[in-house]
Amino acid sequence: MEIINYEILKKYPLCDRCFGRLYAKLLHATNIERGRALKLYKALELEAKIKKAKEEGIDYKEELELLKVLVRSGFNKIRLKEVLDENIEKENCPWCRNIFDKQKIDRLLNKTIELLKDYDFDTFLIGTHIPNEIKELEKEIETEFMESIKQEFGREFGKLLAVKLNKMPNKEYPDIVVHINPYTEEIYLQVNPLFIKGRYRKLVRGIPQTRWPCRKCRGKGCEVCNYTGKKYPISVEEIVAKPFLEATKGTDAKFHGAGREDIDVRMLGDGRPFVLEIKEPKIRKIDLNKIAEEVNKDGRVEILNLEFGKREDKVLIKNTPHKKTYRALVECSEKINEEELKLLEKELENRTIYQKTPKRVLHRRADLVRIRKVYKVKVNKVDDNHFEMIIYCDGGLYIKELISGDDGRTNPSVSSILNKQCICKELDVLKVHDDENNEKININNIEGGNNGRNE
Known part of the structure; x- marks a missing residue:
């Protein structure tokens, strides 16, 4: 052959x-x-x-x-010359068309370096683009041992750029991708996001986790939202993102949380895991501790355990189920006694809960039955009509409806067990459990009481 x-x-x-x-x-x-x-x-x-x-x-x-x-x-x-005396001229190569010519390469290097001068980065990747007619040629002449010209150009140009910039190419997690068409000499930059992960505590009620666009104008600004484009004036996302955007000179930020709490619910304890994604940052080397101090001065939100992350972290944080411990202040329509509260603890321990999508979120969630589990409940009586519950349960369980029953859409519920109408007056997340397999849970060691009620 x-x-x-x-x-x-x-x-x-x-x-x-x-x-x-x-x-x-x-x-x-x-x-x-x-x-x-x-x-x-x-x-x-x-x-x-x-x-x-x-x-x-x-x-x-x-x-x-x-x-x-x-x-x-x-x-x-x-x-x-001994066997060929004809004057035959060299023809231009139809595949590379001289894209590896030194003058062209130098020109592309200088143009790339000029585009990169405003960005702080350590790693890069070359993304080579070739015209369709070159792609068609490659299909026609392809062999099983062939390398695409885009592979060779990207590799060779990347080596030269690495030397010029004293930076390292990185195929998996480049800070910046330099997109080049060496045939047309078009170049543009893809500045990859900067990811910061940590945990946040929301110390006050009344603010959402992320920016909430006005439903009337969908973020454009109207009389209803006082032309802010937002239903609520501030969010955890905005409080956290602002100093990071200023420090990195990024164009935008996206907040990814390990679940979210309602607007009127605080996130206490050691906080909820989050990843902040900064789009197109010009500066990547930032002092995380200094920025955390700036955020924490706000008083409404605290961030802690900050570190630089990767793209996979935002996927992981959203897809990993987390059990949670809540503290709820419950108001009962009738007087309650200690015996009934002890019964409530016993009835809810290791109890499977069947929960139809709550009526309050039906406009934005599919109407289906969620099956979740309550593992442990600790109840403390406050007065004849109020008691405090510490609830350790699966993530995704609607606690307010676990208490009220939501007109029978949650079964069982605190209301159905006590045979009294109960509502949640205050709710706090006390802990988002990262790794229950390696963590011994004891809700008696998770404080409620004043830690949960003082604002």
């Missing part, structure tokens, strides 16, 4: 680099070295055949034509 196809050179006068690229997965060498060696070998073979044919007086037209093909594709015709 013939592995090397020299016939392709009759239709396409490929330069040494491009001919060598057809067999890039064979022999550890550069494409130029490989292509030059293959042409040299063929030229030796053809010259030997031509000389022998001359001696024997037989036809060597086919060998001579292929020798001319080699010259048109860049082989040095001076080396063939």
Whole structure:
């Protein structure tokens, strides 16, 4: 079986680099070295055949034509002066079209460096774009050992840029992707987000986790929202993101939380895990502790345990289920006694809860039955009509409806067990449990009481 196809050179006068690229997965060498060696070998073979044919007086037209093909594709015709005396000119390679020319490469390097000068980054990646006609050519001449020209250009240009900038290429997590079309010399930057992960505590009621667009104008601004575009004036996202955007000079920020609490619910304890995604940052080296101090001065939100993250963290944080411990202040329509509260603790321990989507969120959530579990409940009587519950349960359980019953849509509920109408007057998240498998849960050690009620 013939592995090397020299016939392709009759239709396409490929330069040494491009001919060598057809067999890039064979022999550890550069494409130029490989292509030059293959042409040299063929030229030796053809010259030997031509000389022998001359001696024997037989036809060597086919060998001579292929020798001319080699010259048109860049082989040095001076080396063939004994057998080829025609004036044959080298033709332009239709595959690379001189995109590896030193002057062009230098021009692209200078343009890229100029675009990058305003950005703080450590790693980069070259994204090479090639015209459709080059893609079609590659399909036509493809071999099982071929490397795409975009792969070679990206690799070789990346090496040169790394030396110029003293930066490292990174295929998995580049800070910046330099997109280049070496044929048209178009260049643009893809500045990848900066991810910061940590935990937040929401110390006051009345603010949502993320920016809540006005339902009337959908964020455009109208009389209803006082032309702010927002239903609520501030959010945890905005309080946290503002100093990070200022420090990084990013264009925007996106807040990803491990679930979310209602607007009137506080997030206490050691906080809820979150990832802050900063879009197109110009500065990446920032002092996380200093920014945390600035956020915490606000008094409404605290952030802690900050560290730099990766893109996978935002997916992980949203897709990982977390059990939670809540503190709820319950108001009962009738007087309650200690015996009933002890019964409530017993009835809810390790109890499976069937919960239809609450009526209050039906406008934005699918109407289905969620099955969740309550693992442990601790109850403390406050007065004849109020008691405090510490509830350790699955994430995704609606606590307000666990208490009220939501007109029978949650079963069982505190109201159904006590046979009295109960409502949640105050609710706080005391803990978001990261790893229950390695964490021994004891809700007696999770404080409610004043820790839950003082604002």
